[in-house]
Amino acid sequence: MEKTTDICIVGAGPAGALLATLLVQRGLDVTLIESSAALGKAFRGEHINEQGEAILAQHNLLAAVKRRGMLPMTRLENWKDGTCYKTIFPDAETGHLGIHVPQRFLLAAILEPIIQAPNFHLLLGTRMRDLLTDDKQVIGVVAETHHERFHVYSKLVVGADGRYSVVRKKAHIPYHTWEHGYDLLWARIPRPKDWEPIIRMALIDGKQLALFTQAEGRIQVGWNIDKGSFPMWRKQPFEPFIAQLKKAFPALTDVVDATITSWQDFVLLDVHSSYADYWGRDGVMLLGDAAHTMTPTGAFGLNSALVDAHYLATIIAHDGTLSNAAIQQFEAARSQMIHHLQQEQIREEQHFVEQFEAVH
């Protein structure tokens, strides 16, 4: 089987989904390939900041997000020894400290305007395996489902396939990775009835423990541990570790006892950031985490992915091609801000303890 399309986008995360919508609305024929069988299966950050909110509003997508369900954070609290000692409120104009949107809601809302469009082709459960090239440039991808392998020919291949990008690898685009000295343990617990939509932080043995209230009645627990230390932790008894969470947030004792009972109830996330040496050339292009992986700090990654897509959609030519000069223009326009945000993440991580302990 063979398919022909103007633009082949690999990865239906926030970057790939928004780019697809904006290009289909411009009249281009777009094929969006996603390895998961449903939208929103792969893990990604779920807090939208002011910038992401503005992009969604600008493209008339915010109403669809609101309809599906979202939860603005009304304040951030720092807790010590079971009590809150510092509260940060949003400024009046923004009105929130980030908005939680379940990823499947966000992606469905972004794709809603084009989902029935004849020039849009969403291939779920389809993995990109390789790039197709001629003498001069990339001309498409080799894709695979459980049943078949096929070629998708396109004028441009966009790698929006996240931090472990296969497009980046197959295009032989070098990248540099930075470790940040920590990994993250994640768990989701039910939200007690009187729990307000807030972000709560505690400092445990010099490490950040964060609770993110979520839409759909949950709390996401994010607990920093030393990089590579999880195998060591898993050999230790579980109860003393989890007792620290209950001591920090006594109101959660019952739900934690009912839902986080062993190391297996945590998911380990390898935290790193990266930056591709260049973001594309000769018919292939990277954006979002594939070009510049972000850590969770400051919730910049998802939002940067949306900004990338917004900007890239404006510089792809009417016939669906993207010249090397335009690729360089895109990178030049975005790289300064991305470098700034990646530095900001490192700064925030390095100064977390002193900022946490400062009373004002």
Ligand SMILES: Cc1cc2nc3c(=O)[nH]c(=O)nc-3n(C[C@H](O)[C@H](O)[C@H](O)COP(=O)(O)OP(=O)(O)OC[C@H]3O[C@@H](n4cnc5c(N)ncnc54)[C@H](O)[C@@H]3O)c2cc1C
């Ligand atoms: C623990 C953690 C928490 C975070 N929290 C936040 C937050 O709150 N706010 C925030 O802004 N950012 C957050 N981030 C960062 C954020 O998740 C990413 O920056 C963002 O998801 C990048 O979007 P993307 O579309 O580029 O890639 P992704 O969201 O990674 O999407 C890539 C998509 O490509 C698909 N794919 C991969 N390979 C293939 C293939 N070969 N073929 C087909 N499909 C493929 C994947 O299934 C996936 O759907 C967090 C990151 C981490 C690690």
